[in-house]
Amino acid sequence: MATLPSLSSLDDSIQPDSKRKQEGEEQTPKQSGEFDDLISTLPLDEGLVPIRLRQYQGVWIPEYFLGGIIAVRQRFTARPDDLLLVSYPKSGTTWLKALAFAIMTRIQHPLAHHPLLSLNPHQCVEYLDSLFFDGQQSMVEALPSPRIFSSHTTYSLLSDSIKGSGCRIIYICRDPKDVIVSRWHFNAKMSSKAAKEPIPLTKTFEMFCEGVCPFGLIWDHALGYWKESLRRPDKVLFLKYEELMEEPVAKVKRMAEFMGCPFSPDEEKEGMVEEVIRLCSFEKLSNLEINTTGVMNSIVPTAPPTFAFFFRKGKVGDWKSHLSPEMAQRLDEITQEKLEGSGLTLGRTCLKAAAKEENPVHQV
Numbered sequence: 439m440a441t442l443p444s445l446s447s448l449d450d451s452i453q454p455d456s457k458r459k460q461e462g463e464e465q466t467p468k469q470s471g472e473f474d475d476l477i478s479t480l481p482l483d484e485g486l487v488p489i490r491l492r493q494y495q496g497v498w499i500p501e502y503f504l505g506g507i508i509a510v511r512q513r514f515t516a517r518p519d520d521l522l523l524v525s526y527p528k529s530g531t532t533w534l535k536a537l538a539f540a541i542m543t544r545i546q547h548p549l550a551h552h553p554l555l556s557l558n559p560h561q562c563v564e565y566l567d568s569l570f571f572d573g574q575q576s577m578v579e580a581l582p583s584p585r586i587f588s589s590h591t592t593y594s595l596l597s598d599s600i601k602g603s604g605c606r607i608i609y610i611c612r613d614p615k616d617v618i619v620s621r622w623h624f625n626a627k628m629s630s631k632a633a634k635e636p637i638p639l640t641k642t643f644e645m646f647c648e649g650v651c652p653f654g655l656i657w658d659h660a661l662g663y664w665k666e667s668l669r670r671p672d673k674v675l676f677l678k679y680e681e682l683m684e685e686p687v688a689k690v691k692r693m694a695e696f697m698g699c700p701f702s703p704d705e706e707k708e709g710m711v712e713e714v715i716r717l718c719s720f721e722k723l724s725n726l727e728i729n730t731t732g733v734m735n736s737i738v739p740t741a742p743p744t745f746a747f748f749f750r751k752g753k754v755g756d757w758k759s760h761l762s763p764e765m766a767q768r769l770d771e772i773t774q775e776k777l778e779g780s781g782l783t784l785g786r787t788c789l790k791a792a793a794k795e796e797n798p799v800h801q802v
Contacts, residue, residue: 445786473505481502483650487634488627490521497592497654506571513575514566516603519584521697523563526659527590527652528620529612530679533752535588536718538608539677541694542586549713556726563588574783584698590653593662604673606696609663612679613785614656614769616756618646623758630741636788643765657776657784664782680754680785720752 468647481493482501490501499507523538527533535558540552547553548778550669553562566587569578578585589596600607622643626636641650667676675696690711694700701711716722733744757766773784 448485454531459736462719462802471505473608476508477501477504480530481596483635486651488628488636489625489652490654490771491650495595498650499561499654500507500652502650503571503590506565506567506569507595509570509575510591511597514570514597514599515579516599516605517583517585518604519698520600520603520605521584521586522566522600522605522607522662523588524585524609525588525590526611526617526656528617528624529656530610530721531590533679533682533718533720534608534610534677535563536723537690537693537714538586539563540714540718541690541697542584542699544710546713548617549717549754552717554717555726556728558722558775560659565589567591567634567652572623590655593666604696607663607666607674608677608693608696609660609667609674610677610679610682611663611784613684614646614758614773615755615761615766615785616679616754617656618643618769619757619760621646621651624743639760643761647768655776657773660784661777661782668781678784683754706800713744733736766801 477492483491483493483498491498492501492504493499494504494507521538521542523531523534525534536554539562540549540554540558543553563586566578566589569575569587619639622639626644645651646656649658653659663674664676667674675693677689677693691701691706705711731744761769770785777784
């Protein structure tokens with residue numbers, strides 16, 4: 439069973455960006471141009487303002503992430519006790535980071551004085567690709583075990599080292615209809631900060647359906663990790679945003695067991711699971727000063743997002759306020775077609791055929 443970081447090593451186990459903030463250091467990334475020549479030759483799409491996308495091995499990836507992804511594939515050495523948190527963008531990334539970090543560090547930090555009260559979850563669990571892009575490979579290698587990182591990378595693009603190391607991966611997915619709405623709002627905020635005109639929801643929707651958006655088709659992204667979770671359930675935990683909302687206690691306990699640091703009977707009796715959930719709740723995190731005024735140490739050159747960008751509503755089904763019935767039906771049809779025979783379901787269907795039933799049915 440994996441052990442939690444020791445008290446003496448906890449400062450080192452917190453990711454580099456959060457350490458820089460704590461120490462008051464300059465946070466401007468030292469961006470690597472090592473792969474610029476290669477990246478410049480890849481297909482480019484600039485329709486999802488202000489994000490520039492490059493197509494790499496069949497997947498559309500934000501240009502500012504790509505150098506780090508290639509560097510990780512070539513140079514990252516994974517450890518068996520590493521933990522990698524993976525998500526398709528806008529699928530619950532911030533929440534997953536907060537929960538995993540709180541679970542891992544709950545012994546060292548009383549929750550009343552936890553780092554999550556003064557640091558954003560993205561500072562506590564950084565993107566592995568960004569760290570390598572920023573030239574921080576040596577700092578990554580110096581971190582004590584167990585290390586925790588995050589990524590949006592498709593399973594197909596994970597490094598051979600990660601796939602072969604036996605490290606644990608936790609993946610979270612979400613109803614595509616809520617994901618596209620969250621993506622549109624997020625891009626609108628970034629466009630405004632970059633003094634650019636936000637693109638219409640209809641255009642964002644079309645690009646999303648075609649996979650011309652960060653990290654490609656959501657269905658392919660989820661299927662890659664779903665299949666691996668079936669093949670290696672002890673190494674890949676597949677979570678659904680909606681189920682985490684419906685059964686937070688059960689899912690958080692499952693996360694802790696999977697991570698190798700289960701809650702003890704005494705912790706459960708004392709309400710530790712519920713305390714972790716409250717600490718990481720949307721209501722708690724979204725109202726903290728760091729998450730209302732802080733700016734992300736970002737490799738997005740034109741519009742580094744504020745941490746407030748990552749807290750909008752955190753609701754299930756908000757798509758109903760934005761998508762037309764025709765848009766919802768089209769997404770559900772694609773979902774049904776893409777996932778057919780896989781055993782995976784994403785969200786609840788609004789297909790006309792299902793509307794004849796007394797209750798909506800889960801997708802097959």
